[in-house]
Amino acid sequence: MNPAAPLRLLLDSAALAANWRWFAQRSGTAACGAAVKADGYGLGAAEVVPRLADAGCRDFFVTTWGEARAIAAETAGLSVSVLHGVREEDLPAALASPARPVLNSVNMVARWKAAAPGRPCDVMIDTGMNRLGLSAAEAASGLLDGLRIETLMSHLACADDPGDALNGRQRERFAAVAAAVPAGRASLANSAGICLGADYAFDLTRPGLGLYGGVPAPGAAGQVRPVARIEAAVLQVRDVPAGEIVGYGGTFVAPAAIRAAILNIGYADGYFRRLGPAGAAWAGSTRCPVLGLVSMDLLAVNVTGADVAEGDWLEIERDLPAAAAASGLSQYELLTGLGHRYQRRWT
């Protein structure tokens, strides 16, 4: 029997599917895939994949061969691309897997040609981000001759800012490479890239963040639905007299007598210390602000005047764009930081 976790993520299948359909519709005639790396951005890839497949998604993107294996049962018959490509020590797993490596470097191209002649692969072109990928010159050098390229891709560096001039330059450089390199499909846009418009979609898009409730660009505000809610159990309720402190370092001093609830969530659960100052939990319709510093496993909130008892569950306030703006953390960090101590409950 699984122990009853005092912390849970309430995950909304309908919202996940609706978000994918929104990005699919915004992708126009292009197919819409899904980035499910980092365990589905912290929500649980093995649960996310079948829900997206039911919605119509056929193309999935992970980081490593370990991540590909973790969703192998859920992706039978579907397309999986491994973004970090194939190192020498990845070859046994890669050759045993139906997933395709995304070849990023000259060495990787040579390795795949030698180890898996004629087997399909994907290729990443660097068009200005200077992260992973072959240069346009390398792609034009004949290096790729003989490869069976399923998806030719590149990645946008600044798509969350629609006004950034690099977006258009990357799009043009990618279009030029795609016109010269034979491949099944061309793919450029992540969530924010899809919001830049139809001419960024090419044949296949690769949203991640927006599927999970993040708002990738101004144009997606009000369109993307939250997917995950957090509820934490109240482990104890206590009266704090005026003048006494709450938590490490005594950073909070009660200005008057208050009542505090101690919740089973902390920074090891992705409730980072920087979320504390603007953070709160909800007891019904009462907003209960965080008191003092966030601990590793615990969080104190002010429940003065609210009807809260030991054993209750409180919902943690969580608006991804607002929390990111208030904390200086990215929405990506807030999602992927959630950790493994939640009971993940899908409805």
Ligand SMILES: *Cc1c(COP(=O)(O)O)cnc(C)c1O
């Ligand atoms: C993570 C990633 C994506 C998804 O990006 P989002 O910004 O989360 O939509 C797409 N493509 C590549 C290459 C990625 O690494």
